[in-house]
Amino acid sequence: MWLAYYDESGDDGYPDYSSPLFTLSALYLRYTDWKEAYKAIRDARREMKSRFGLPIRWEIHTKHLLLNKHPYKSLALSDAERIQIVDVCCQLISSLSARAVNVCIVKPRVKSPNYKVLRTAVTYSVQRIENDLKPWDNPENQFMIITDTGRVGKMRKTTRRVQVFNPIPSKYTGSSYRREIQSLIEDPLPKDSKESYFIQLSDILAYVVYLYATLQTRVTSFPNRMPAAVDQAKVTEWMDTLTPCLNMAASGKDPYGVVFHPQ
Numbered sequence: 400m401w402l403a404y405y406d407e408s409g410d411d412g413y414p415d416y417s418s419p420l421f422t423l424s425a426l427y428l429r430y431t432d433w434k435e436a437y438k439a440i441r442d443a444r445r446e447m448k449s450r451f452g453l454p455i456r457w458e459i460h461t462k463h464l465l466l467n468k469h470p471y472k473s474l475a476l477s478d479a480e481r482i483q484i485v486d487v488c489c490q491l492i493s494s495l496s497a498r499a500v501n502v503c504i505v506k507p508r509v510k511s512p513n514y515k516v517l518r519t520a521v522t523y524s525v526q527r528i529e530n531d532l533k534p535w536d537n538p539e540n541q542f543m544i545i546t547d548t549g550r551v552g553k554m555r556k557t558t559r560r561v562q563v564f565n566p567i568p569s570k571y572t573g574s575s576y577r578r579e580i581q582s583l584i585e586d587p588l589p590k591d592s593k594e595s596y597f598i599q600l601s602d603i604l605a606y607v608v609y610l611y612a613t614l615q616t617r618v619t620s621f622p623n624r625m626p627a628a629v630d631q632a633k634v635t636e637w638m639d640t641l642t643p644c645l646n647m648a649a650s651g652k653d654p655y656g657v658v659f660h661p662q
Contacts, residue, residue, distance in 0.1 A: 400584070401542035403427035403528060406592065406601035407550070408462065408609040411517040413506055419618045421504040423520040424604035426597060426644075427528060427542060428497035436495045440596040443491045451480050458593045461485060461606035466624040478626035482633070488603045489640040499604055500527045500646045501657045503612040508661040517550060521557040523658050525580055527649040534582035544587040547598055551589040558583055607641065608657060610634045616659070 404426045409418035428436055447453045452474050464471050464481055471481070492499070502520045525544075532540035546554060561580045592598040611634050613619055621629065638655050647656040 400430050401427050401528075401532060401540065402430055402433060402597075403542050403544050404595065404597040404601045405524075405544060405546040405550075405554070405587075406598050406605050407517075407520075408602070408605040411504075411520070411550075411553075413509060413514050413516045414512055416506055416516075419506050420609055420612050420616065421506070421516050421520060422605045422609045422612060423502045423504075423517070423524055424601045424608060425500045425524050425528060425544075426492070426497050426601045426604060427499070428495065432496040436497065437596065439495060440491065440600070443487060444596070447484060447487060451476060451484055453484065459484075459488065459599045459602065461488075461603045462609075462622075465606075465626065465629060466622055468624075478628060482626060482628055485603065485607070485637065486640075488600070489607065489637045492600055492603065493640050493643045495644065497644050498528075498531060498646050499641070499644045500524050500531070500649050501604060501608045501655075502527075503608060503616075503657055503659050505612070505616050505618060505659055505661060507618045510661075517553050518557045519660060521554050522561055523660065525558060525561055525583060527646060527658065529580055529582045531646050531648065532582055541582050541584045543585050544583070545590050545595070545598070546587050547592045548589040551587050554587040558587060604641070607634065607637045611638055611655070612657065612659070615653075 405423065407421065407423045409421040410416055411421050444455045448455050464484060467481065502523045504516050504520050528542060532542060534540045544558065562583060563579060590598065613621060614631055614634060642655065645656050649656040650658045653659060
């Protein structure tokens with residue numbers, strides 16, 4: 400069995416929204432690799448405590464960290480040190496025996512007023528995880544979702560739906576065919592992100608992908624408080640660092656496998 404940890408960046412509102420992009424990231428790993436991964440994360444958090452004074456028990460919110468907001472401002476970290484923390488986190492993620500799927504919803508491209516941002520992102524994400532795990536080849540490749548409490552209700556409705564009705568658009572005919580999700584077990588389970596290192600790693604993924612999508616789509620710009628050193632070269636460096644864990648087959652239209660919708 401696999402455990403899939405989810406987090407997002409941006410809001411999922413539409414047609415009213417505060418962020419023009421919404422990224423949903425899933426970090427998934429075999430349950431047999433969980434303890435080793437947890438130990439690696441604990442070791443990395445001890446390193447960050449030693450190097451930067453970042454308390455081990457503090458939750459990492461990547462956006463707030465980079466923008467030097469509460470509670471990170473109290474640590475009096477320099478811009479370079481906060482960027483180095485993200486460097487360490489990306490290196491950590493890439494070192495784990497884990498996989499990642501990233502979906503980005505580009506709201507200014509949406510035409511339908513009834514578009515469901517979170518439902519669309521979850522659907523595409525679950526489809527890509529199932530395609531990667533190929534449960535039809537190995538029935539043991541089941542997975543379950545663990546997510547922060549705020550979105551679990553909406554995710555539950557979506558994951559139940561795709562298990563009974565999941566139309567897939569054909570790349571060749573313009574029509575669609577049905578292939579219901581087979582590998583997902585249980586409803587998404589809630590867990591406070593403060594209590595889950597893995598959800599916090601998904602937060603890092605989601606925000607780095609948000610920055611990448613900002614550069615790719617140009618529908619928004621970086622926040623004013625973003626350190627000047629976080630530029631296209633740095634974001635590309637982070638994405639390159641994450642490449643070993645990225646599910647590149649999730650999208651053939653993006654070099655990092657990020658699923659952008661609408662195109």
